[in-house]
Amino acid sequence: MKTEQSLSWKETRQLLNEDVAAYARFSADFIGHDLRWTRRLGILLTPSLLCSAAYRVSHLLWCKGWQRLAWGVARANYLLHKCWIPPYAVIRGGLYIPHTVGVFFEGHAGRNFTLYTNVYVTSSVGDGSRRVPEAIPVFGDDVTVGAYAVVQGRVRIGSGVKIGPASIVCESVPENAYVVSGQISRPVIRAATHPQQAEKKNSHGELHAA
Amino acid sequence: MASRAETLARLAQDRERLRGYMATDPRMASGWLWANPSYQAVWLHRWSRYFFCRGNRWLARLLWHLNLMLTGADLSPISDVKGGFLMVSPLCVVWVGSAGRNLTLLGQGGCGGGLSRADIGAGPGLPVFGDDVVLGVGAMVLGAVRIGNGARLGARCAVTDDIPDGAEVLPPKSRVRRRSGEGDESVKDGASEN
Numbered sequence: 001m002k003t004e005q006s007l008s009w010k011e012t013r014q015l016l017n018e019d020v021a022a023y024a025r026f027s028a029d030f031i032g033h034d035l036r037w038t039r040r041l042g043i044l045l046t047p048s049l050l051c052s053a054a055y056r057v058s059h060l061l062w063c064k065g066w067q068r069l070a071w072g073v074a075r076a077n078y079l080l081h082k083c084w085i086p087p088y089a090v091i092r093g094g095l096y097i098p099h100t101v102g103v104f105f106e107g108h109a110g111r112n113f114t115l116y117t118n119v120y121v122t123s124s125v126g127d128g129s130r131r132v133p134e135a136i137p138v139f140g141d142d143v144t145v146g147a148y149a150v151v152q153g154r155v156r157i158g159s160g161v162k163i164g165p166a167s168i169v170c171e172s173v174p175e176n177a178y179v180v181s182g183q184i185s186r187p188v189i190r191a192a193t194h195p196q197q198a199e200k201k202n203s204h205g206e207l208h209a210a
Numbered sequence: 211m212a213s214r215a216e217t218l219a220r221l222a223q224d225r226e227r228l229r230g231y232m233a234t235d236p237r238m239a240s241g242w243l244w245a246n247p248s249y250q251a252v253w254l255h256r257w258s259r260y261f262f263c264r265g266n267r268w269l270a271r272l273l274w275h276l277n278l279m280l281t282g283a284d285l286s287p288i289s290d291v292k293g294g295f296l297m298v299s300p301l302c303v304v305w306v307g308s309a310g311r312n313l314t315l316l317g318q319g320g321c322g323g324g325l326s327r328a329d330i331g332a333g334p335g336l337p338v339f340g341d342d343v344v345l346g347v348g349a350m351v352l353g354a355v356r357i358g359n360g361a362r363l364g365a366r367c368a369v370t371d372d373i374p375d376g377a378e379v380l381p382p383k384s385r386v387r388r389r390s391g392e393g394d395e396s397v398k399d400g401a402s403e404n
Contacts, residue, residue, distance in 0.1 A: 131235040167384040182382040
């Protein structure tokens with residue numbers, strides 16, 4: 001995927017409309033599927049969409065060659081939403097960031113990209129003190145990245161992949177696969193309440209549910 | 211203690227490291243150093259620390275709070291971090307503890323007090339870091355522990371023990387699973403087998 005591309009204001013508005021549609025799709029269960037202009041305006045004023053809009057504008061400015069201004073808009077976005085999406089990141093339509101806090105996204109993403117809170121996607125590798133601009137994580141279409149996930153380095157995430165919460169991804173993931181974190185907490189049931197499970201004690205003396 | 215000369219010297223080392231980092235990516239050349247949250251966070255922390263050591267607690271607190279609002283980094287003025295502090299992203303970083311030279315933080319996570327109140331040089335219950343330590347994304351060090359020189363902590367690890375010099379702490383492993391069927395059911399199965 002190219003970093004530099006031509007992008008017009010009209011295309012940017014189209015992308016934003018797709019973002020609004022993605023938000024409406026996710027919120028339909030709570031508020032119903034109503035897309036009158038008041039609802040669309042309401043969606044556009046959520047932190048989620050303001051963040052998307054700021055990114056879209058900064059990316060447009062970047063593509064038009066106004067780099068300083070693009071950085072300014074991205075920094076303002078950071079200040080307001082505590083979310084860092086640099087102007088050179090490329091994200092296609094249908095971006096959905098329900099909770100913007102802690103999101104750090106330096107990568108390329110396809111359509112209908114869902115990004116949960118505190119996700120960290122970076123091209124910094126190794127000890128982190130240098131950048132490898134071409135080692136950018138590239139995401140296909142319809143990818144979901146769960147909360148607190150980390151995606152690092154030159155990896156390619158296939159279309160339809162779901163990255164589970166708190167996963168750490170440093171290798172490419174094939175299409176439609178999912179990634180499960182080793183950190184997912186297991187339920188622990190005390191011996192007093194379930195004596196029949198006493199033989200299932202682990203090394204910490206805790207009991208694992210079957 | 212952070213004198214004015216010491217604060218300026220440390221800031222010069224911080225700038226040098228951040229410039230070195232930015233120089234490896236041509237796209238970052240168009241950004242000003244002063245507009246970079248990584249530099250803003252370190253700058254505000256340095257002067258917050260300076261005023262804290264001079265006894266101007268209110269000014270120290272003001273800069274600390276301003277740092278939290280502007281950059282999202284909570285860097286306590288009681289923590290003494292030597293020169294060459296590089297934070298790739300100051301978002302959601304919490305830092306209470308001492309560190310040596312050339313500390314690298316990728317973002318999120320940080321360090322702070324644990325359950326014990328033992329003082330090993332950074333204050334009650336706080337960790338002490340050696341030189342050239344690298345913390346991956348979201349790595350946490352909690353409690354009065356020593357992290358050796360050149361230690362590398364992987365993404366999202368939580369450390370509550372001493373780490374020897376040059377050691378590497380690996381991040382928790384994640385597994386890739388191919389979806390066998392359609393829908394969420396197989397995702398659920400994968401998670402419970404894990």
